[in-house]
Amino acid sequence: MSDESTAGAAEAARRYYDTSDVDAFYAAVWGGEDIHTGIYAHENEPIADASRRTVATAAAKIADRLGPNHTVLDLGSGYGGPARQLADEFRCRVVALNISDGQNARHRKTNAERGLDTLIEVVTGSFQDIPYPDGQFDVVWSQEAFCHSGDRKRLLDEAVRVLKPQGALVFTDLMAADGTPPDVLRPVVARLGVEEFATPSFYRRQLSELGLTHVEFDDLSDQLLTHYIRLSEETGRRATELRDVISPDYVEGLLENLPRWVEACRQGHLSWGIFTCRR
Numbered sequence: 272m273s274d275e276s277t278a279g280a281a282e283a284a285r286r287y288y289d290t291s292d293v294d295a296f297y298a299a300v301w302g303g304e305d306i307h308t309g310i311y312a313h314e315n316e317p318i319a320d321a322s323r324r325t326v327a328t329a330a331a332k333i334a335d336r337l338g339p340n341h342t343v344l345d346l347g348s349g350y351g352g353p354a355r356q357l358a359d360e361f362r363c364r365v366v367a368l369n370i371s372d373g374q375n376a377r378h379r380k381t382n383a384e385r386g387l388d389t390l391i392e393v394v395t396g397s398f399q400d401i402p403y404p405d406g407q408f409d410v411v412w413s414q415e416a417f418c419h420s421g422d423r424k425r426l427l428d429e430a431v432r433v434l435k436p437q438g439a440l441v442f443t444d445l446m447a448a449d450g451t452p453p454d455v456l457r458p459v460v461a462r463l464g465v466e467e468f469a470t471p472s473f474y475r476r477q478l479s480e481l482g483l484t485h486v487e488f489d490d491l492s493d494q495l496l497t498h499y500i501r502l503s504e505e506t507g508r509r510a511t512e513l514r515d516v517i518s519p520d521y522v523e524g525l526l527e528n529l530p531r532w533v534e535a536c537r538q539g540h541l542s543w544g545i546f547t548c549r550r
Contacts, residue, residue: 292517292518292521293521294373294374295513295516295517296513296517296521296525297350299509299512299513299516299517300318300502300505300506300509300513301318301319301322304319304322304350304351304352304355304381305319305322305323305325305326305349305350305352305353305414306349306350306352306415307322307325307349307353307414307415307443308322308325308414308415308443308445308494308495308498308543309321309322309323309324309325309494309497309498309501310324310325310328310491310494311324311494311497311498311501312324314497314500314501315501316501318498318501318502318505321494321498321501322352323352323356325414325443325545326352326353326356326357326414327356328545329412329414329441329443329545329547330356330357330360330361332441332487332489332545332547333410333439333441333547334361336409336410336437336438336439337357337361337363337409337410338361338362338363339361339362339363341361341363341364341409341410342363342364342365342366342407342408342409342410343357343363343364343365343366343408343409343410343411343412344365344366344368344401344403344407344408344410344411344412344433345357345365345366345367345368345369345412345413346368346398346401346411346412346413346416346417346426346430346442347368347369347370347398347413347414347415347416347417347419348367348368348369348374348378348393348416349369349371349374349378349414349416350374350377350378350381351367351374351377351378351381351382351391351393353412353414354367354378354382354391355381355382355385355387355391357412358387358390358391359385359387362390363390363409363410364390364391364392365390365391365392366391366392366394366403366408367391367392367393367394368394368396368397368398368401368402369393369394369395369396370395370396370397370398372395375393375395378391378393379393398413398416398420398426398429398430399420399421399422399425399426399429400429401429401430401432401433403433404433405432405433406433406434406435406436407433407435408433408434408435408438409435409438409439410434410438410439410440410441411430411431411433411434411438411439411440411441411442412441412442413430413441413442413443413444414442414443415443415444415445416442416444417442417444417469418444418445418446418460418463418465418468418469419463419464419465423469423473423477424477427474427477427478427481428481431481431482431483431550434550435550436550437549437550438549438550439547439548439549439550440478440483440546440547440548440549440550441545441546441547442545442546443543443544443545443546444468444469444474444543444546445468445495445541445543446468446469446470446471446474446541446542446543447467447468447469447470447540447541447542448470448471448492448539448540448541448542449470449471449472449542451470451540451541453466453467455535455540456468456535456540456541458531459528459531459532459535459540459541461528462524462525462528468541470542471488471490471542471544474488474546475488478546478548482550483548483549483550484548484549484550485547485548485549486546486547486548487546487547487548488544488545488546489544489545489546489547490542490544491543491544491545492536492539492541492542492543492544494543495536495541495542495543496533496536496537499529499532499533499536500533502529502532503529503530503532503533506522506525506526506529507526510522510526
């Protein structure tokens with residue numbers, strides 16, 4: 272992947288997340304805290320509750336690397352929900368690296384309101400070139416951000432580079448199921464401004480080639496179906512209300528696109544889960 276392609280993907284992600292319609296959608300439907308897939312206790316559970324459960328489930332897998340004397344790097348940290356949850360529960364320090372100025376401004380404001388600004392540092396930048404020296408972090412964390420990368424191999428190289436020996440890498444991502452032809456998902460992923468997703472086998476292979484150990488993938492693809500059913504239903508139910516805060520064209524686009532995600536999940540074309548491994 273060329274530097275131009277990588278830069279192009281980063282700029283596409285920046286444009287996507289700094290758009291007022293996208294910002295308003297995440298704030299209204301997801302609550303402006305988390306913008307990742309939830310793990311649901313039941314099919315009608317609030318999206319925000321399920322999203323927090325995902326953070327708790329991932330954190331439990333690497334809890335030995337969390338605590339007051341540990342530092343987490345959150346790649347693609349969004350509005351900061353996971354960073355706040357980790358800092359508040361474990362009192363660890365979190366460096367939140369994210370490309371969107373708009374998200375970062377809200378992230379900082381919310382941290383200050385919650386009294387967590389001394390534990391969380393929000394940094395504007397790209398995870399393709401992480402602005403920290405080798406071996407800096409006890410944990411590198413990410414949720415549904417790697418799908419925006421124009422060069423996921425380079426991204427993983429960077430993530431491992433800044434990880435301390437014995438440190439943990441934990442992430443979730445939106446993925447194509449192994450064996451799914453890329454063209455099948457292009458109408459689905461168009462809303463995100465990306466061309467194609469990675470697959471679980473790609474991540475397993477890359478993580479092993481980087482010398483990471485204890486590589487585990489907790490396949491929770493069934494939760495992705497529940498999540499997009501909830502998103503589609505919630506958007507449809509609140510469409511009239513959403514048109515007051517989001518442009519009508521964007522709402523119509525969501526009503527057309529979200530059911531495609533539901534159908535892709537039902538057809539087994541999408542995958543999602545929690546990767547964990549150690550350096």
